Amino acid sequence: MTFSMTGFAALEHPLENATLVLELRAVNSRYLDVHFKLDDALRAFEPAIRELIAANLSRGKIECKVNLMQRKQTNLAPQLDEPLMQQLAAMQTKALAFFPQSRQLSVADILRWPGVVLNDDLSQTSLIVDVKKLVQLGLQDLSASRAREGEKLKALILDRLAQIETLVAKVKPLLPALNKEYQAKLENKLQETLKTIDQDRIAQELVLFAQRIDVDEELSRLTAHVSEVKRILNSDAPAGKRLDFLMQELNREANTLGSKSVSVLTTQVSMELKVLIEQMREQIQNVE
Template structure:
């Protein structure tokens, strides 16, 4: 499911901005965008996110900004002394050379250095911000999950209506098809034996019996409804399986079609199942 959250704070002289966002994905795919100074935290952060989400293409983006000014710079006094002594010796040996200016010394590599960042404090701060962001992230996904549950239940209701309507109509369809079959057999064979006719009709009724398909469809629908209503974790894979079973029964129902109404019902059921299947793949 999709989700978004952010958190920010300050630690070890740094302003930390953290964002976490996700889009629908069948599996868990984690990506991190962060400075190399924080790359050593990736394993810990990955565990934090994986504990809160089982599905989704999730991106965690972390940015650092200095909150200290130039006063945070330190001067390597030892190196400055060596440079001054070296300058004096060189000028003594080569009288035509000018003196080193302050700017020359400050621009020399290693003379100016920023105060070292407290890596442990920064890591603790990042982990805390991620915890806070994940809390809001999970809440946003939960809100979307409730809407998704409504979407699925609406389609389950429509499926039950289609099955009930077809089940009510089926005896009339059987009777009409039986009359048509009798007429065709009599035209083709002539004075067909009544026992033979009964055998042919019994075989036809056996092949066109859809009570089992109706029963299985209702059973699977009830199970999907139960899982969605309970809203427990780890439901995604179970719902994936049930979508396959629903589609199998809808296909079987279509293969036993004895009238256009049966074929139409099978198609409508498969459309609804496909709509649910696309959404179910995003459920954890």
């Protein structure tokens, strides 16, 4: 299946006295690039969330936003983490020994310090389980979104491939006649210009030139590359980088076809091929 690197997912997960809110956004990128916007109470879970994302996605710039929103007030008085406050006091004492003119921590500073105010209703052990479950569901929704977008990209690419095959099928049967016609024109011009030259030598040069302008090999490689693109689109492995390489190869063959062209028809076909290849290349930049 072909996956796009663009997608979006948004989910909520209710807790006893709060709600977890998740947003996942994905855009195209050469590598997997994950950025987090986490609630202060959830920052410790970043490594676990990153591991989940890396296990499910291989490319793309991912923005993961997780918020913890309190839904109602609890009747229990807030608790303070006394060991953490002791550590803060010890650190402040050491710091003031080096910087005696510095301002001491206020009560407001201490209460705002992450982890100082405890919430008995939200156990860290159960919270990480809920967060991981929510992220996993969000990744499933994101993958479904990327799959839908990927199918649209696949359909567009297959349409361009069909047009390329039509162009190749149109020009390939005409090549022998076109080359023969051009060879006859060239022979006439040479005979008019070089009437004293050996006719056998002219015939040999014409055969060599005909070989240089023969594009049958380029058309065969174009057909082979088209078949390989179709095979990759139907595989389950990430396809973006391989498809990008094949677009370069297709463009190379189209350029060679244009440089060897001896007729207006093959020149037009070369230009149309390059337009179609460029359209595919632009879309493939968004394929995972």
